[in-house]
């Protein structure tokens with residue numbers, strides 16, 4: 001039998017999706033499953049975006065330009081200007097989701113065996129993209145006891161080698177909910193300039209900041225023109241995960257030229273979805289105001305319910321819609337599977353993402369889970385009640 005590649009064997013399973021068969025079995029048994037495992041918001045997509053697809057009169061569903069339609073890129077540049085990020089349409093490549101933006105960026109800046117430093121825990125699929133690109137992730141640990149703040153810069157410097165190509169951050173963070181301050185971004189700016197590295201910021205949750213805190217983009221920092229690369233996406237901003245539209249943004253022409261060649265190889269991002277995404281840019285501010293208010297309530301409810309459980313530690317998120325909770329158990333993988341297979345409370349159970357897959361240091365995060373607060377408050381309350389009862393039975 002022909003063998004699959006080493007890479008194929010090494011590709012990590014997504015911790016967010018790997019328990020799906022157990023959830024499906026629970027559903028087949030008639031048990032309701034609360035999905036706290038995945039960042040699929042239940043928020044409605046702006047009508048304006050859905051209508052644009054329904055109302056267009058295309059006769060041929062053509063490819064678009066590889067870098068994305070010009071009108072769409074012009075409109076994205078105008079959106080960024082409102083965020084005090086000054087780029088033009090030539091500095092943007094539209095991709096098939098933020099996922100493809102990450103994959104193209106890794107291919108663009110790193111060769112096989114090169115290294116990217118990432119504060120962990122990080123968005124688990126970075127592991128998959130790095131494996132696909134042959135890149136080694138070098139983690140720098142951020143801690144739940146510090147609310148997952150940026151680790152000291154000296155910790156980054158210790159890890160820089162001739163193979164280091166970039167530092168990658170997610171801001172606001174998935175899975176931590178941490179929002180980097182301007183001071184933290186400026187510290188990172190200094191270090192990437194000093195060591196001539198790229199600074200990649202995954203800013204797909206840019207709008208999701210709470211308690212009056214403002215997002216500070218790496219592209220607002222001065223002197224980073226050649227270093228900064230933003231990864232972006234419409235998936236969460238407009239609750240359009242199924243559109244599969246994202247982008248790479250950089251003022252570094254070499255980066256854009258190289259990324260464009262990856263984009264040309266896959267021909268074009270999806271046409272209908274660009275139409276929807278372009279229209280979504282006209283979403284009125286009150287949509288975001290309502291969405292943010294909703295997420296703040298959900299976060300507050302989730303955190304206060306979790307804090308009521310004995311021996312559960314939780315970091316309070318300042319952005320995005322995830323949190324990491326530390327549980328009084330040894331193996332969250334086993335616990336998460338056990339809840340789905342063996343536990344129910346009033347015929348309801350819960351699916352969470354074991355957090356070990358969000359780390360690349362082996363053995364860390366084994367007693368942690370990631371929770372996505374993408375369900376309405378009453379469901380969050382019920383889901384945490386299930387979790388609490390499950391913990392009691394599991395640990396007794």
Ligand SMILES: Cc1ncc(COP(=O)(O)O)c(C=O)c1O
Nearest residue numbers: 039097098099123174233235246
């Ligand atoms: C931090 C982060 N980056 C990138 C992505 C990829 O998103 P998409 O490919 O849907 O744009 C996600 C999705 O959950 C994410 O959480």
